[in-house]
Amino acid sequence: MSIEKQIFHFLYLLIMKYFIFHFHIIYFRNITRSLPAGIVLYFFIEYGIVPTERMEKGELDGMEKKRSSFTGKIGFVFAAAGSAVGLGNLWRFPYLAAKYGGGIFLLVYVFLAVTFGFTLMVTEIAIGRKTRLSAAGAYAALHPKWGFLGKLTSLIPMIILPYYCVIGGWVMKYSATFLIGQGNNAAGDGFFTTFIAKPAEPVLWLSLFIALTAVVVLLGVEKGIEKVSKILMPVLVFLSIGIAVYTVTLPGAWEGVKYYITPDFHKFSPMTVLAALGQLFYSMSLAMGIMITYGSYMPSDANLEKSVRQIEWFDTGIALVSGLMIVPAVFVFTGGDESALQAGAGLMFQMLPKIFDSIPLGNVVGVVFFLLVFFAALTSAISLMETVVSILQDRFHRSRRGICLLVMAGCLLVALPSSFGYGIWDSVTILGLSILDFFDFLSNSVIMPVVALLTCIFVGYVIQPSSIAEEVKCSGRFRQEKSFALIMKYIAPVCILAILISSILNSLGIIKI
Ligand code: PHE
Numbered sequence: 311m312s313i314e315k316q317i318f319h320f321l322y323l324l325i326m327k328y329f330i331f332h333f334h335i336i337y338f339r340n341i342t343r344s345l346p347a348g349i350v351l352y353f354f355i356e357y358g359i360v361p362t363e364r365m366e367k368g369e370l371d372g373m374e375k376k377r378s379s380f381t382g383k384i385g386f387v388f389a390a391a392g393s394a395v396g397l398g399n400l401w402r403f404p405y406l407a408a409k410y411g412g413g414i415f416l417l418v419y420v421f422l423a424v425t426f427g428f429t430l431m432v433t434e435i436a437i438g439r440k441t442r443l444s445a446a447g448a449y450a451a452l453h454p455k456w457g458f459l460g461k462l463t464s465l466i467p468m469i470i471l472p473y474y475c476v477i478g479g480w481v482m483k484y485s486a487t488f489l490i491g492q493g494n495n496a497a498g499d500g501f502f503t504t505f506i507a508k509p510a511e512p513v514l515w516l517s518l519f520i521a522l523t524a525v526v527v528l529l530g531v532e533k534g535i536e537k538v539s540k541i542l543m544p545v546l547v548f549l550s551i552g553i554a555v556y557t558v559t560l561p562g563a564w565e566g567v568k569y570y571i572t573p574d575f576h577k578f579s580p581m582t583v584l585a586a587l588g589q590l591f592y593s594m595s596l597a598m599g600i601m602i603t604y605g606s607y608m609p610s611d612a613n614l615e616k617s618v619r620q621i622e623w624f625d626t627g628i629a630l631v632s633g634l635m636i637v638p639a640v641f642v643f644t645g646g647d648e649s650a651l652q653a654g655a656g657l658m659f660q661m662l663p664k665i666f667d668s669i670p671l672g673n674v675v676g677v678v679f680f681l682l683v684f685f686a687a688l689t690s691a692i693s694l695m696e697t698v699v700s701i702l703q704d705r706f707h708r709s710r711r712g713i714c715l716l717v718m719a720g721c722l723l724v725a726l727p728s729s730f731g732y733g734i735w736d737s738v739t740i741l742g743l744s745i746l747d748f749f750d751f752l753s754n755s756v757i758m759p760v761v762a763l764l765t766c767i768f769v770g771y772v773i774q775p776s777s778i779a780e781e782v783k784c785s786g787r788f789r790q791e792k793s794f795a796l797i798m799k800y801i802a803p804v805c806i807l808a809i810l811i812s813s814i815l816n817s818l819g820i821i822k823i
Pocket residue numbers: 393394395396397398399470592593594595598690691693694
């Protein structure tokens with residue numbers, strides 16, 4: 311570089327530095343409302359004495375808070391899909407599909423996903439983006455009398471997170487067992503029940519799972535959640551397609567594939583619709599405040615309608631592929647026994663290890679499968695923990711780090727009873743359910759449908775669907791605006807009421823879903 315250029319460069323940097331310094335001083339003077347204090351604060355921050363994170367959170371004064379954000383549309387879509395794709399897709403969907411007649415269930419599910427699921431997801435994300443708040447504050451910001459709905463919604467992730475981590479810990483244990491080549495042990499009778507009944511080991515895995523989740527949440531929306539989702543989600547797609555291709559080519563698997571994809575209209579009943587609706591809710595992480603929180607981090611220029619479509623297809627696609635992974639494999643193993651598919655929790659932790667033990671390359675398939683489930687559960691747990699953290703942060707305006715640590719400790723503490731409920735506390739039951747099942751029932755079968763119903767009433771009749779449509783249109787066209795309003799006002803409330811009643815009757819053993 312010539313000498314003139316170097317001098318020019320030097321002067322340029324000097325002037326820039328002066329301006330930056332000048333603006334910083336003005337900025338800090340405005341915060342502290344005094345010039346000397348502003349200069350002191352500037353140097354404190356420049357030399358790392360006051361973490362800038364605390365400044366951004368507006369903790370040092372009443373200045374407007376800068377909310378974290380995903381860097382772009384893809385980051386947002388992967389993170390939200392990471393939340394949606396979880397145990398529900400990989401384990402619950404295949405067995406419901408098998409139970410409710412295979413192909414016909416798939417048709418009903420896809421139809422409901424693109425109508426009903428789409429409407430609710432658009433609503434939640436738009437509420438988050440419009441208010442830039444988590445559920446706890448968002449409803450109150452839209453209408454002062456509806457703050458209670460925010461509080462009720464906030465309860466759900468707080469209830470789900472601890473017990474979800476217990477199951478996450480089990481999945482980690484299975485991944486580790488297969489990784490060290492002991493898949494055949496996991497196939498043994500009693501392996502699962504002996505493991506969950508132990509007092510210490512499940513707690514160890516649970517703690518590890520919570521710690522991993524917390525590390526990602528601690529790293530923040532951009533550097534933690536977005537980065538991890540961008541890596542894990544594509545890996546998840548590859549692994550699931552890989553296993554599905556392998557299992558459908560096993561000898562005898564074709565019968566299972568046929569059973570899974572051919573619609574048998576005789577098997578259609580109102581229960582098919584109800585089961586699909588309940589599954590849709592859980593699978594798309596709706597009515598638990600998660601999509602509101604993620605929406606509050608969504609860039610304003612990202613097309614909302616398109617993003618929701620992509621999340622939806624991601625979620626439904628992985629669910630459909632999971633069926634292809636599991637249904638034919640069970641058919642091969644049991645010689646076409648459909649009832650084997652309905653083993654509930656036992657399907658994943660007891661039946662699948664036996665299947666892996668019986669097929670060629672079973673241990674490798676087992677490692678890949680449980681890693682897949684682990685990644686899916688991790689990204690879902692991250693979304694739950696992030697939702698809890700953001701709710702507490704919006705409420706108490708404390709540092710993210712402090713709140714994360716608090717949530718981590720609280721989560722472990724609340725998770726312990728759920729874990730002990732299968733061992734040393736197995737005599738404790740609530741409404742005849744184990745502790746974990748009770749929390750699951752309370753959140754999924756009671757509070758979630760109530761929240762969803764109230765959300766429909768709130769959007770349909772209080773703030774009106776047009777206010778959501780307005781937010782959607784800020785970032786692009788809203789093609790389904792008309793059907794959106796129709797579903798929100800009339801169809802969704804009726805459907806949700808049906809889910810609520812049926813899931814309570816199901817839990818009380820009066821009907822069977
Ligand atoms: N949507 C997730 C699934 O399909 C479940 C989930 C529930 C995720 C609660 C987050 C919170 O498994």
